Amino acid sequence: MDPRPVRIALVEDDKELRELLRAGIERADTLRLVRTFADGEDFLAAFPSLDVDVVLMDINLPGKNGIDCIREAKPMKDNVQFMVLTVFENPAYIFQALSAGATGYLVKNEEPEALHAAIHEIRAGGSPMSSAIARMVVASFQTEVQTKIHDHKLTEREKGILDQLATGLMYKEIAAKSEISTETVRKHVRNIYEKLQVGSRMEAIRLVYPKGL
Amino acid sequence: MDPRPVRIALVEDDKELRELLRAGIERADTLRLVRTFADGEDFLAAFPSLDVDVVLMDINLPGKNGIDCIREAKPMKDNVQFMVLTVFENPAYIFQALSAGATGYLVKNEEPEALHAAIHEIRAGGSPMSSAIARMVVASFQTEVQTKIHDHKLTEREKGILDQLATGLMYKEIAAKSEISTETVRKHVRNIYEKLQVGSRMEAIRLVYPKGL
């Protein structure tokens, strides 16, 4: 659709893979590989004067890792899209990368055609993810209100109280909304803490929303 | 790859669209449409004895909406995958649906081929999402550590304190880890609250991690 080819930068320290990817990209006339980097520092130094649409970024780089590179580079040019290209399916990396500003995340064993499609998709406003990655991202939403409150053998009342507790409401606010006394709220909270084996609001929340980083 | 066709249930109240989808699915010999429903209640009643791999679910249904249906049905058979099929690109629906247990989310104007590919992908362990949907999901991660701690003109020290504060540590614990007095921690926290215009730990956290539901 767009007659102009997508301008691409590639940051990948492994020479063999870099050349492989380069060859694949240069074979497509809808893509244009502007420049490659073997090192995060080099990339960051060159990025301000680099005119590209999409950056393909490895995570495990010498010097500065790919996630930190994205975190620093993304705010400079918000319309440049960063696609992580890595062998790691570690959830921690995925969430860190997305938080840092990546909009796509592919595992490296994708077919060249899939990579090309993903590049066009990210350019067009999508967020291409390898299927296992997408599933993990989706799963992070599900452990959110699913396992947590709905498990742990809390009573319905207790789940409701915990929910409000996690929202940051004070006992007196919870009491008002639930139309019970604050003393009762305190009692419920104590029972919740006992069942969850925690001793403070924050600990309970962290059990319920294991989000942190 | 799998010789057995993917068994599908379709829940869609609009008769025209339902027949259109049915025709599209029945044309593919790798897919098998087991049954269709026009109503959430009907679907829930039949679901326990329904032998399917994937459920295509509209959100806007008469009686019981699609999100509530997923929330109730998913725990019954955890290996059945639910794909939301809707015209709504409202972020609230997306996150609710994913939290409820959906693993795929397509907007309705997808090509039949894309729908078929998505059905196989969800069956194979992926999470197919239309590109605009995926982008919204990814965006929800980015407002996570991005805007928050890295903005708000907090000093480095303050960001670190806020980080630990959000983790649920007590002042004295933060003091120990940072090797400063608890009094200093208190001072930093006061400055943080002032800059963020909040008045409690929970409010600060909710500013920084706007995750809640």
Add this chain to the structure above:
DNA sequence: CTTACAATAACACGTTAGTGGTATGGTGCC
């Protein structure tokens, strides 16, 4: 009909968090 448990409620006490004010030493800028 007990027994068990959930939900309600209250009182007392100690701990932690939030708010006010004040002060000192260090760094960088003009």
Add this chain to the structure above:
DNA sequence: GGCACCATACCACTAACGTGTTATTGTAAG
């Protein structure tokens, strides 16, 4: 040198939270 800003630190006070204990009511299980 003077100014702004950050990090450090302390004191005093109030508000909110966490803990121990006890008690009444309703309801479901046995």
